[in-house]
Amino acid sequence: MFALAWPIVATQLLQVAYNLTDTLWLGRFSTDAVAAISLAFPLVFLFISIGGGLNVAGSTLVAQYTGRASDPDAADDAADGTGGGDDSDPVDTISHSRTAGTVAGQTLTVVTAVAVTFGVLGYLLTDDLLSVLPSSPATAGQVVPLAADYMEVFFLGLPFLFGFFVFSSLMRGYGNTRAPMVVMALSVLINVVIDPLLIFGVGPVPRLGVQGAALATVLSRTVATVVGLYVLLGTDAGPRVRLPDFRPQRRFVVQIVRVGVPSAMEQSASALGLITLTAMVVTFRPEVVAAYGLGNRLVSLVFLPALGLGRATNTIVGQNLGAGNPERAERATWLAAKVATAVMLVVAVLAVAFADEVVAVFISTGTDAAAETIRLGAEYIGVRAIEFGFIGVLQVVLGAYRGAGNTKTALAFSLLALWIGRVPIVYALAIAGDLGPFGIWVGMTAGQIIGAVAAAAWFTRGTWKEAVIDEADDARGA
Template identity: 60%
Template sequence: MDRAVDDSITEGGLLGPMFKLAWPIVVIQLLQVTYNIADTFWLGRLSADAVGALSLAFPLIFLLISIAGGFTTAGSILVAQYTGADSEGSAGEVAGQIVSFVTLLALALSVLGYFATEPMLGALPSQAQTTDQIVPLARQYMEVFFLGLPFLFGFFVFTSLMRGYGDTRTPMRVMFVSVALNVVLDPLLIFGYGPFPAMEIEGAALATILSRGVASVLGFYVLFVAKAGPDVEVADLVPDLGYIWDIVRIGVPSTVEQSMSALAMITLTAMVVQFAPPVVSAYGLGNRLASLVFLPAMGLGRATNTMVGQNLGAGKADRAERAVWIAAKAGAAVMFVVAVVAALVPEPIVSVFLATGSEAARATVRHGSTYLRIRSVEFVFMAVLQVMLGAYRGAGNTKTAMAFSMVALWVGRVPTVYYLAFVAGIGATGIWVGMALGSILGAIAATLWFTRGTWKETVIDEDEAVADGEETAERPETPETPGAPAAESPDLSEASGPSEGK
């Protein structure tokens, strides 16, 4: 197999391939956030309560998404390590197993989520005004969203497999078309126009589901028809207990990590809804803005996942370690600049998303501006934390990544928010400060542990990888090379996909 392009990840300089992997991931994340921003922008013109409803809905949606999300992480890890070991056959086989496993799980979660929406919302101890004004809107949004949950995971699986393979540009192209479709559908379905009925908040959910359906179809076309990613065949969809065990073994810690993150978000939301609606809306809006400014950190973290996975698969642990430190320094530098901007001019940024002119909207902007300014303190630490978590995941140490995520959330964030907001009596400001402290604590702990060097082992069966690699070498060469530039993938500039954030 021709390794000329793929060797840019496992050979030569590190900064170039790191950048080539990271920038499409940042664009993908930006496009994913655009789903949320589009909803927030148009619903903000509907009412501040509609924006608050998204604040309640997202953590509950994320709880069910996280159950299957950890297994897409396992797919990325296994594909990266088999690809680095030059084991094309195993990379394709594990890709097929991930597709079938996660699809079945997504169907089950779709049914569960739809029927569990009302009980989940009812369990939140919200203020009376919030219960009357915001909770019913959140229920409407969630019920529509859960019906389309399988479409969400179709693109998640596609993106994770292609990222592990070293191709981040093709998912970016698919994502672009889907986001463009969502941006067009949002105002049509929320407010109604021509043949489109005014569905209000349900329209926002439906626009996202339809857009993600397009992304999933395009993603599976790339994998199974265009053959631009891992060499996956339809026959690889048949369950194989050996691969399923690897997926479960590696994926369960990531699933637990994401589920505990979702529970932390729900716990935080349960605290926030005890405040007035403007605080609830500011919390949701601030989180969405934070997810936007964290894009460089998220991109470098996921690029680090691939760099570490492929280099460890190739037996180059020292190169993997150098890649991590380069990513951490680059991420910290970029996020420092972003933090300065957010700290200096938060109000113009926040006010873009609320234009109803009501007193509730003005109060939301005031709270949201304070929130963004305080959270800017954590931006540099967030970059370092994401890179370190990406390194642990790339090595297959998903339990370690889980542990430090828990430190950030359940040691640094949740108890601090509770203490400052309710015990110390600081109120909303206590929420904003507590949210920022979690990443700071998590980054320090994860970095100190990383220096021990105990993460430098692969999780794949090296003998199997070598055998598969020898078989691959005997097969005719194909133009689909892991890590190849987007020009070697089919032109999907007219296609696109979903958002992890919604």
């Protein structure tokens, strides 16, 4: 579990480094620039979420076919960083191993088509999307135009962002979490170097501001996508993908859609929830908007241990169910939940102790607005720290559901946490009530606690212990 999890945590840490690098440099550019990317992210994430759901399908199917290609006892070694195991039956092993490669190729084809379509739509609809958000006069005049500049560049580069996401998911399903980490490190290094050059301008490079931050992300992700495709097509580090595997095959497209659509709906619902929350937040002054966005980015950083263990659980559950070992999948899930809770409680203590210092690193213009943003951001992190132990449980249990292919259940509990928890509580406390920004912080925290308790209780029923590829094979045999 740890062999799988630590590269995932490192990869996600590098992923957050993208966001934090933008925030760090834009915080030196202007407070409005920080608020602009806070405003843009939920809208961009709405489009990314569809491809993300299909990536979950690819990861789950690759994991289960890889586990099926292994001797059941060899699934114990699935976390050695290479995937697979000793052959139990040579014919079945080769067949299921090839099927994992075919699923990977099919996932790449489907996700690429979705990425190109959504990239074009997002670029054309940027102004319309931003117009949905009710903004205060100051935010509408100072922040919204900058958000539009950021989003247009981001949408044009969407296929390249999707490319790395699908590569990482497929490799994770195979059991190789280290290759995505190395590719991500290369991409982040490029981003760190070119981000300030494009934001502030140096020599012949023009001063692009928020557009420069978006362009730096797109360029560095393009490199990651190209390298990832080489790994899949030209090496044996992951599922062996051949050129014929990219030709759409109805059987696998149906499997990807059946498993991926609930995950896509889950992530889309999360994106819509973030947009709804942002629509409420932007009715406050720009300092609150900036503190909310910065706080969310920092909270996403401290969630990394839980996220890593959750994704490792996804792979372990998928491979063990594919190998016919549901009891071991359940033991791994509970172990991961306990470890995630313990780690996140430690992180919570550190977050509360150093909240002011951490937030101040990213806002350094020295203005009154900057000082207020720092105060609000530190307050936000302090409140959110209450939920950290619960989020460890939630991430692990949702990972187990996804690894089993039970993505509808994961969807249900994500909706519960967001739409029964966060959104109505934030509205009741911050908009309808009189708590103001503090009501936003409390509502964001309460929703995750509700989701964690409910998801863990349902998990104990054991109704998730069936591999999705068994269902597909039974249907094909019939």
